[in-house]
Amino acid sequence: xxxxxEIAIIGGGPGGLTLARLLxxxxxxVNVYERDLDREARIQGGALDLHTDSGLAALEKAGLMxxxxxxxxxxxxxxxxxxxxxxxxxxxxxxxxxxxxxxxNYRPEIDRGPLRNILxxxxxxxxxxxxxxxxxxxxxxDQWKIIFENGHxxxxxxxxxxxxxxxxxxxxxxxxxxxxxxxxxxEGSVKNADKTAPNIHRLLKGGKIFAYGNDKTLIVSAKGDxxxxxxxxxxxxxxxxxxxxxxxxxxxxxLAWFKQAYAEWDQIWHELFxxxxxxxxxxxxxxxxxxxxxxxKANITLIGDAAHxxxxxxxxxxxxxxxDALQLSEALTDPSFTDTQKAIQTYERKMFSRFESxxxxxxFNTQWMHQPNALNKMLAMFSKNKLKQGLFFFNYxxxxxxxxxxxxxxxxxxxxxxxxxx
Ligand SMILES: Cc1cc2nc3c(=O)[nH]c(=O)nc-3n(C[C@H](O)[C@H](O)[C@H](O)COP(=O)(O)OP(=O)(O)OC[C@H]3O[C@@H](n4cnc5c(N)ncnc54)[C@H](O)[C@@H]3O)c2cc1C
Numbered sequence: 291x292x293x294x295x296e297i298a299i300i301g302g303g304p305g306g307l308t309l310a311r312l313l314x315x316x317x318x319x320v321n322v323y324e325r326d327l328d329r330e331a332r333i334q335g336g337a338l339d340l341h342t343d344s345g346l347a348a349l350e351k352a353g354l355m356x357x358x359x360x361x362x363x364x365x366x367x368x369x370x371x372x373x374x375x376x377x378x379x380x381x382x383x384x385x386x387x388x389x390x391x392x393x394x395n396y397r398p399e400i401d402r403g404p405l406r407n408i409l410x411x412x413x414x415x416x417x418x419x420x421x422x423x424x425x426x427x428x429x430x431x432d433q434w435k436i437i438f439e440n441g442h443x444x445x446x447x448x449x450x451x452x453x454x455x456x457x458x459x460x461x462x463x464x465x466x467x468x469x470x471x472x473x474x475x476x477e478g479s480v481k482n483a484d485k486t487a488p489n490i491h492r493l494l495k496g497g498k499i500f501a502y503g504n505d506k507t508l509i510v511s512a513k514g515d516x517x518x519x520x521x522x523x524x525x526x527x528x529x530x531x532x533x534x535x536x537x538x539x540x541x542x543x544x545l546a547w548f549k550q551a552y553a554e555w556d557q558i559w560h561e562l563f564x565x566x567x568x569x570x571x572x573x574x575x576x577x578x579x580x581x582x583x584x585x586x587k588a589n590i591t592l593i594g595d596a597a598h599x600x601x602x603x604x605x606x607x608x609x610x611x612x613x614d615a616l617q618l619s620e621a622l623t624d625p626s627f628t629d630t631q632k633a634i635q636t637y638e639r640k641m642f643s644r645f646e647s648x649x650x651x652x653x654f655n656t657q658w659m660h661q662p663n664a665l666n667k668m669l670a671m672f673s674k675n676k677l678k679q680g681l682f683f684f685n686y687x688x689x690x691x692x693x694x695x696x697x698x699x700x701x702x703x704x705x706x707x708x709x710x711x712x
Contacts, residue, residue, distance in 0.1 A: 291630060292318050292622055298436055298446035300424050300459050302326070304338075304345075304402075305594030305611030306452030307409035310417055311352045312619035321446070322413075323436065325423035329410055335477065336511045336519030337366055337498075338405065339397035344609035346398075348616040357408045358400065359391070363514050365496050366399035371668050374503025374555040376493060379665065380672050383495055397605075401514050424458055432589065448630065449590045450618070452611075455576070457596035464584040468576035468599050471656055474526040475573040475602075476544070480565050483518040487561035494518060502664040504554050510562070520562050523575070523603075524551065525660055531572035538570045575601040575656070580649040583642050586635035593618055598645040603655035606648045614641055 297313060299306045302324030313320045340346045340358075349358050368388070371380040382388075389396035410418060423439040427449060434449045451459025483491040493499060494512050501508040510520040527533065536547050545563040552559065562568075577600045591597075594611030614637075621627065621637040658667045 291625075291627060291633065292448070295319065295447040296321070296445070297448045297450065298323060298434070298444070299450045299452050300436070301451070301453035301457075301594075301596070302406075302410075302418050303452060303454055303594060303611065304405060304409065304608050305596075305615050306450070307406065307413070307418075308348050308352060308612045309450060309452065309593060309615035309619055311354070311409055311412045312348070312615060313622065314414060314417065315352065316619070316623040318623070320417060321444075322418040323422040323424055323438075323444075324418055324420055325439075326420060328420045329406070329418075331420075335402050336479070336521075337363065337399040337401050337513055338608045339367055339399045339605055340612075341397055341606075341609045342394050344606075344613035344616075348612035351616055351619075352409075352412065354408055354412055357412070358398075358405075361404040361408060362398045362400045363496075363512075364398070366498070366512060366514075367397055368495070368497035369672075370493065370495070370497065370499050371665070371672065372493070372499060372501045373665050374501060374506075374552070376501070376556045376558050378493075379669055383497065399511075404514070424453065426458060427462055429462075434590065447589060451590070451592040451596040452594050452615075454595045455599045457592065459590070460592055460596050463587065463590055463592050464582070466579060466582045466584065468578050470528045471575045471577050471601055471653070472525055473523050473575040473601060473656060473660060474530050475521045475523040475575060476538070477519070477521045477571045477573055478544075478562060478568045479513075479517055479519045480562060481515075481517045481567050483512070483516060486565045486567075487518065489558045490518065490561050493558070500668060501555075501559075502659065502668060504552075505660050505662060505664075506552060506555075507659050507664065508552075508555075508559060508562075518562075521573075522548070522552070523660065526574075528574060531574060536572075538572050541566055541568060541570070544570050577601060577649060577653060577656075578645070580646050580653070582645070584638070586631055586638050588629065588631035588634070591618065591634045591638060593641075597641060598649065600645075600649050600652045601656045603659055604648065604652040606652060610644065610648060613644070617641065 297318060297320045299310055299322045302322045306322055310320045310322050349355055368382040370378050372378050424436055425439050426437050428435040434446050435443050437443045451457050453459055480487050494510055496512045499510040506524040508522050510518055512518050537543050548563050578598050593614035617640050618637040621633040627633040658664055
């Protein structure tokens with residue numbers, strides 16, 4: 291079906307690169323266009339946990355599990371749940387038996403940089419075209435013209451938008467827009483954490499911290515290069531990042547904001563804001579409508595955040611992106627499909643259905659993590675140190691409370707089929 295066709299993947303994030311690898315393994319002609327100057331151009335964000343049925347399944351299919359096992363960070367998944375005073379209420383480091391790859395619930399962590407490198411190294415030379423910021427695309431008869439910021443253009447038969455949250459490709463697939471969730475995150479990264487944030491570094495113990503207090507959260511994770519990544523999140527107005535008047539490039543202003551907004555929080559957290567090297571990024575949180583659907587086209591589709599941008603409070607974004615890549619590659623290379631529209635439709639139906647349930651869970655977490663009793667909810671999830679019980683609680687909440695809850699809080703129409711199957 292796709293022999294002799296030119297496939298253009300826009301965006302070299304985890305979704306786009308996984309798809310490129312999977313399609314190349316099937317002998318297809320793939321090019322990835324990425325706006326970063328080169329593979330070293332950008333500091334990659336915090337660690338990502340990959341899940342058995344999605345992120346890891348895609349890597350397995352891509353033949354990259356050995357590389358993953360050589361690069362993941364054992365112990366980086368171990369979590370401490372603390373309150374705003376940094377008092378520890380739950381500590382996975384104390385558990386006797388830590389999960390292993392054989393356990394379905396194991397969620398090994400890998401830094402974004404090494405994950406990207408594994409995927410990049412698996413691709414044929416010159417598959418990824420760096421410094422290719424796509425401005426737009428234009429439909430031709432049955433192809434696409436892809437237009438770059440520098441004025442150049444290329445032609446492709448099939449375009450896959452893997453260009454993340456503010457996708458330039460998405461409007462050519464659907465007019466559906468994301469909605470505002472009421473939460474803004476402020477993301478940062480502290481280098482040489484053992485010296486620049488020694489108390490947090492000790493508390494972190496090479497793993498993760500989830501801190502809750504006064505409707506706010508703070509998530510910290512250790513990275514393999516000795517730095518740590520963190521993000522605050524709290525309720526704001528939609529354009530708080532500019533209306534607050536804070537210059538996020540001025541670290542003193544960000545620290546002053548944190549001291550005031552997180553006034554009840556312990557001073558230990560100030561360590562995260564004191565380094566002059568830290569780059570702060572305010573990230574207003576949006577979510578695509580959970581019931582989004584569109585009519586499949588024959589030569590264009592979306593994967594990852596471009597398809598289903600959502601807040602990161604369920605840790606599913608990268609896993610969804612990689613599973614999209616897996617399912618799209620399977621559909622596009624399925625010999626039983628005689629036309630690409632049918633293949634793309636088959637993938638999109640699976641993706642819509644998955645997003646409905648994962649998006650529900652994500653919005654549910656987004657809500658409770660920013661309420662006064664967030665700490666207790668988190669502890670209930672991990673109660674008695676049993677992950678299975680946590681998952682049971684989670685499933686229960688999803689089934690019993692989630693549908694009416696998300697309708698009420700996020701204004702979904704009462705008749706909307708939130709768990710509609712396709
Ligand atoms: C603070 C924070 C914490 C997160 N934590 C987690 C977590 O713990 N677990 C998890 O699963 N997910 C997490 N996520 C979400 C996760 O990062 C995303 O869901 C995931 O990266 C999506 O992958 P993607 O390939 O679809 O898009 P992206 O990773 O966004 O990649 C898109 C790529 O496209 C490129 N691009 C964009 N526009 C263009 C253009 N016009 N032309 C060319 N190239 C372009 C970009 O440079 C980028 O390389 C987090 C997100 C944030 C913001």
